[in-house]
Amino acid sequence: YQDKIKIDSQVKSARIEKDKSDRATVENAIDPKTFNQLQKFIRNGTLTKIDGCLSTGKEANIYYGINELTGKEFAIKVYKTSVLVFKDRERYISGEFRFKGFKNNNKINARKLIKVWSEKEFRNLKRLKLNGFNVPEPYELKSNILMMEFLSRNPVDEEESSAAAADAEKASSAVNDEAAAAESVEDAIAPLTIKSSENERGWPAPRLKDYEFKSDQQIFDIYQQILVNMRLMYQKCRLVHADLSEYNLIMYKDGEIYIIDVSQSVEPNHPMALDFLRMDIKNINDYFQKKKKIDVFLEKEIFKFVI
Ligand code: ATP
Ligand code: MN
DSSP: OHHHHHHHHHOTTOOOOOOHHHHHHHHHHSOHHHHHHHHHHHHTTSOSEEEEEEEEOSSEEEEEEEETTTTEEEEEEEEOOOSGGGGGGHHHHHTOGGGTTSEETTEEOHHHHHHHHHHHHHHHHHHHHHTTOOOOOEEEEETTEEEEEOOBSSOOOHHHHHHHHHHHHHHGGGGGOHHHHHHHHHHHEETTOOOSSTTSTTOBOOBGGGOOOSOHHHHHHHHHHHHHHHHHHHHHHOOBOSSOSTTSEEEETTTEEEEOOOTTOBOTTSTTHHHHHHHHHHHHHHIIIIITOOOOOOHHHHHHHHO
8 A cells, every 4th residue: 555655646647446455455554433434524425536645644644535516625634543653743742731641651642642633733724714824724624534625736617616516406415315325435435546637626736846937036926925924824823834845835826825734833932933933934945045046035034024
């Protein structure tokens, strides 16, 4: 499974056949409780299909989901439940009073922790969304599964999709037959499939790292957009991203920067908050200076600007 997933994230044009054995391994890799919860999303009509793995990270996998009746798409973030994953999360956690009580004899209670961790990302996304930031809208959190807005490479026109939603209203009575729905649940989950064409639905918008800028002017505009976002995030939301880089910024609709992956974000009163902020600034500056070859501001000037 792990090897296949590696192929998955590297060779986007390949297509892995999903036979029975594949599905079995997937079920094992996604632990049974999680798989059960994914099935529930299909049974209760939230989704009709989970189709493809968008990313496999250290802490989480992201899957693509869609409700074909309404056209609504989802990014499904599944936090991994293994203990090891959380080892290097400690530095984020140890300074936060909210995480007291997760250690017993200096050992972390992983189950409790993952719950709090995913709640934290959910809450941070909500806070950012409420304050008008460009983040994927958080929809729902069920134990270690976060359902959020899918930032598509080919966003569907709003009018088009609301018309589709109206049609779906009528059509939805068709899936109310619970037995029929249950039977198709298993077929509806194919997390290993890979999109074969970029025009297919389900392709995510590019990360900043993968985005092809149109001009030097655009590079500088985006650079500034990010710095302003850091400042507003700090001033309005009282949050330091703490893992900001070209990997956790998404270029949506060819010009809007979206912030993702805010599970580790901390408030300014966290003892390491300002260190994390300096790191964020350095990551962004390094990327724009070394990779994009533009003149950047001094890190300490940006720091002052943000706080
Ligand atoms: P890592 O461990 O690699 O930092 P992660 O496991 O913490 O990643 P995220 O950074 O939240 O997970 O997401 C991983 C990738 O999945 C992103 O880089 C992005 O390409 C894709 N992705 C995440 N959320 C969305 C979304 N809402 N819409 C589209 N794509 C998304
Ligand atoms: Mn990430």
